[in-house]
Amino acid sequence: MLNIPPIRSRYRRWLYGLLATVMAVSIIISSPQVTYGQSWWRILQQGVQAIQLSSLSDQQEVNLGKQINQELVKSGRIKLSQNRQLNQYVNEIGRRLIPYSDRPNIPYTFQVVNDNSINAFATMGGYVYFHTGLLKTASNEAELASVIAHEMGHIAGRHAIEQMRNSAVTQGLLGAAGLDQRTVVQIGVQLAYNLPHSRKDELEADQMGLRMITQAGYAPSAMVSFMKKLMSSGGSPPAFLSTHPATSYRIEQLQASIDPRSANAGMGLDSQAYQSRIRSIL
Numbered sequence: 001m002l003n004i005p006p007i008r009s010r011y012r013r014w015l016y017g018l019l020a021t022v023m024a025v026s027i028i029i030s031s032p033q034v035t036y037g038q039s040w041w042r043i044l045q046q047g048v049q050a051i052q053l054s055s056l057s058d059q060q061e062v063n064l065g066k067q068i069n070q071e072l073v074k075s076g077r078i079k080l081s082q083n084r085q086l087n088q089y090v091n092e093i094g095r096r097l098i099p100y101s102d103r104p105n106i107p108y109t110f111q112v113v114n115d116n117s118i119n120a121f122a123t124m125g126g127y128v129y130f131h132t133g134l135l136k137t138a139s140n141e142a143e144l145a146s147v148i149a150h151e152m153g154h155i156a157g158r159h160a161i162e163q164m165r166n167s168a169v170t171q172g173l174l175g176a177a178g179l180d181q182r183t184v185v186q187i188g189v190q191l192a193y194n195l196p197h198s199r200k201d202e203l204e205a206d207q208m209g210l211r212m213i214t215q216a217g218y219a220p221s222a223m224v225s226f227m228k229k230l231m232s233s234g235g236s237p238p239a240f241l242s243t244h245p246a247t248s249y250r251i252e253q254l255q256a257s258i259d260p261r262s263a264n265a266g267m268g269l270d271s272q273a274y275q276s277r278i279r280s281i282l
Helices: 007-030 040-049 058-074 084-100 132-137 141-156 159-170 181-194 199-215 221-231 247-257 271-277
Strands: 109-113 120-123 127-131
Touching (some): 058 109, 058 120, 058 181, 084 109, 084 132, 084 199, 109 132, 120 141, 127 141, 132 141, 141 159, 159 199, 199 221, 199 247, 221 247
């Protein structure tokens, strides 16, 4: 048989419990807390919006990449090309490379940017961008594929997430609760063009990219020929090569990984065929 206390007694217990909880929360909110620049009240308000970059899931990364992409376009930092044939061509190459990526299961998005500067970059979640200036500079499809594969290598290595975490620490934004979603997107937009990749990241992306184009059937020599072309073109180096290590060292490392007997074996070296595919921007 259940022993049920009187209603008045149960009401008092409930009231005392409620008062104790309210007092405890008031003490936490009103007391000084070391929260790495965020109040406990703000953290409570953020709730599930707090993001731990160290344990970011693929879906979270894709969602954040989508928001970063939207902000890049909305802010006017990039102007996406509406050339359907050109975008289709870049997507064809990207789709050919995806099965050979270390992260083939995320939804990659390849986009052409209307900009005559020679540049390419990637953000988290599979978003990859190529300036029309870079497409014009490439001599053939294999050279363009090598740049696409290199940027996919950064995504496969989660380099954007690593750089985002480092940036948040440097700016004093990363606390015990992680980062709120808006801050993550803002940092992602800032990093999109700064390209603060480390020596290790660049070399890793080079090797991943080389492996991807080779397995996809492209001539591996194209990655080396494109880097040599950019290095000897004069003037300041393109943005995506303005990093450490030096391009000459990266070329040496790539050449050491390519068998000379099969360097030119593969597709994508036909310059005329390539020119016909991008003739709309020539």
